Amino acid sequence: MRRVLIVEERRRSQRGGGRDRLPHDPVSDEPDKVDWSYVDVRLFELYFKVVYVLLDEPEECSIWRTILIDGPETLLGVVNSDEVLIRSVQIISPWHMNGTEAWGIHVLKAIYRSVEHRTDSSEQVAWVYETTNGERLLQSSLAETENDLLSVQEMARFAVLGG
Numbered sequence: 001m002r003r004v005l006i007v008e009e010r011r012r013s014q015r016g017g018g019r020d021r022l023p024h025d026p027v028s029d030e031p032d033k034v035d036w037s038y039v040d041v042r043l044f045e046l047y048f049k050v051v052y053v054l055l056d057e058p059e060e061c062s063i064w065r066t067i068l069i070d071g072p073e074t075l076l077g078v079v080n081s082d083e084v085l086i087r088s089v090q091i092i093s094p095w096h097m098n099g100t101e102a103w104g105i106h107v108l109k110a111i112y113r114s115v116e117h118r119t120d121s122s123e124q125v126a127w128v129y130e131t132t133n134g135e136r137l138l139q140s141s142l143a144e145t146e147n148d149l150l151s152v153q154e155m156a157r158f159a160v161l162g163g
Helices: 072-079
Strands: 004-011 034-041 048-052 064-069 084-093 104-116 125-131 136-139 149-157
Touching: 048 072, 064 072, 064 084, 072 084, 072 104, 072 149, 125 149
Parallel strands: none
Antiparallel strands: 004 034, 048 064, 048 084, 084 104, 104 125, 104 149, 125 136
C-alpha cells in the first residue's frame, strides 16, 4: 500500500539538461522516474529524511542529495548500499509515535529490530528508533513499551554531522 498520494508530478527531462532533472539516486534506476513537486500524506506513518553523496562522483563535484523514505527496510537498504555515503538520517514521526500533538523531526542515532510477543508461532516485527537527544520511538503493532519486546537487535548506527 502506498503511504502517499502524488498530487503533482513532473517527468524528468529525457535530454538531461532541464531544471526538472534530478541526479541518479540509490533507490531507483528507472530512466523515466517521476519526481514529485509535493505529496499529500494520507496515512500518519513515519518517514526518514536521508542526506547522502554518491561515492562514484569526484569529491570536488559531489553534491549532497536528500531523499524521503517511507519504511525501515528501505532505509536499511540505502544505508547498506555500496553506492552512497550517508551524511545524516532524520526520522519524521507522527504525533502518535512521538507523544506530542504534532509531527516531529529528530536526528536518528540508531535503529533496532525486534520481535513482539504473540500467542501464535508467527513472528511480528517491531522497530525502535533512537534519536541523538536520547529519545526512543517505538513502531509496534502489539507492544505498548520497549520492555514488551523480545530480542532487540541493533541494525544500524548513524554518525552525527559535526560530531
